[in-house]
Amino acid sequence: MKFGNIAVPMKPFRFRKYWEKSRLIECSNTKMNRNEIEKKRRINLQSSVFEMIRLRDLLIQYDMYPFISEGTLLGWYRECSIIPHTQDIDFALMATEFNPKFVNDMREGRTNFKLTRRRGGLDSLELTVTPRHGYKLYTNVFFMYRDKNETGGNEFNWISGLCDDGEKIRFNFPLLEPICSADFHDHLVWVTCDPKKAIIHEYGEKWYEDLKTNNYSRYESANNVERNVGRYSSWELERVTFEDGYEYH
Template sequence: MYTRLENPQRRSRMRRIILLFSMPCCFIIPILFYQTSILKTTFSTSTLNESEKCVTIESLQTKDVRILILDEDFLRSIQNGTCEKFRKIEIGIDLKYLKNREILKDPRFEVIFFANETKKDYFDLRTEPRRIIPKRFESHQIGNIYYPKNIPQFLGFLKRSKYIDCLNLYIPRKGQKVFLNAARSAQSLAQLRDKLLDFDMFSFLNGGTLLGWYRECSIIPHTYDMDVSVFIEDINPKILDYFQSAESEFTLARKFGRINDSLELTVYSNTGYAVNTDVFFMYTDDYKNGTIINWVGGMNGNGGKYKFTYPKYDPWCAGDLLGHIFWVTCSPNQQITLEYGKLWYKDHPTTKYQWNESGKNVKPNGNWTKEDMKSVFFWKH
């Protein structure tokens, strides 16, 4: 009897013990599942919020590395005061930081290294394709972050940054007098390039200066002047007043034409190497059949007008002329062949070259009247 009574008692005790230990589990397990659910939800929400954040200059700060903002969309958002969603931002970093592996691993950045050579006036971006942009621009600084003050102009630098190389051909010359010092001429031309940029005007090499750059990576030594062009829609009329002012670093030697027709200026530096540079303003004829022709004008002392025509011009590549960045056509072989013929790679003495006859792309374009000449012809003597 004793044994039969003891077993039921033991079983009852066991039930109570099991119940005692199982009851907390009924509460703990749901709580654990609930907490896990909360953690998952919190992580997902955090990720979502991160993607919705706006990129700011402050959010890009780093230590010990000077950063130049190159990201075009981010620069536009700064300019317009809009939100650029959180993503990798394209930045430029000097090659001297090449061994800094931390910046390469930083998920905030798409890093582009650039060379900053003392003897060159441009940054050489190590991209594919290669790109170069001017060093000369004013910038804002916040911490170690730099970005341009004139964002539209800087975006213009990036738009025109694709590098194109010159041929560096050997050109035999015997008995020809050297008229221009190449290095000093290029420096003077860079001075003019910068002054035009001060008026938000982008210039590009044209005529004999384009030929000299592409053919021999230099200035043609027996030429008498240099040539650049500016699209007429990019003109800032204030530049005309500046060139004639007492504050100007340049002297206006000649002014032909009008803003709406065949405008051409000739200037030379007052502070540097005094070489005449012709600034031709380029116009566009857009025909109904879809043909687009670009042209620059010229005129003689009797009011005769001339027109130098080109197919649709594509000047927005960048080249190096003796250490200076200049913008050039992206198809130099085509443009030079059209102007100088298939034998452009051979030297043609300047003394035998007639500006209004020798070019393959020049033709007469009417005449200015005597009354017109009073306003379209200026020559400083």
């Protein structure tokens, strides 16, 4: 809205969030040496980007501001795209932004996306969502927590993992804020302002080498995994997990 020559954002909180994340950074566009079979995509690129942006916009409506993470961050930074053999998309959110209405609305059918899987409680949450109609793309939504190192007192971010037997896992990262902007197939997405640092921390110094999805175990292959940080009992596990049509392919 305008007051004379002064324009004031209708939603100042959201405008401030956009402004804070507005610095544009570029991907490295590393040349990958793949044969024709390896170049074949597991998920459709155009449809995946479309659904990814739809979910981004939906999350913003709940004042949650997703940034790409994990394999999606690696694909964007390394190849300026989605890794051909990847099977899903990875978003992350700062846990302080969590809005439970988003989950409730998905469960009640009030959004264009549905909750396919939930793992963990509010202190270790991970969601997987898919479009209610259209192209069936799995998107993991990780909630990023903040903690301090017990020895040095340095702060770090982490997301949770949960094994089928109830073992709690952490994936630790250097602090990912501030967040910047990036071009993702002509769409705006948010990324950590130092993607290479985060990628090396998770994938190691040879992050530029392709590692097939079928040969990659998130709980075993990642450099930043911390095992046995806790355990749910079988009763607790039933209360903090939910699946509805989740078929990881």
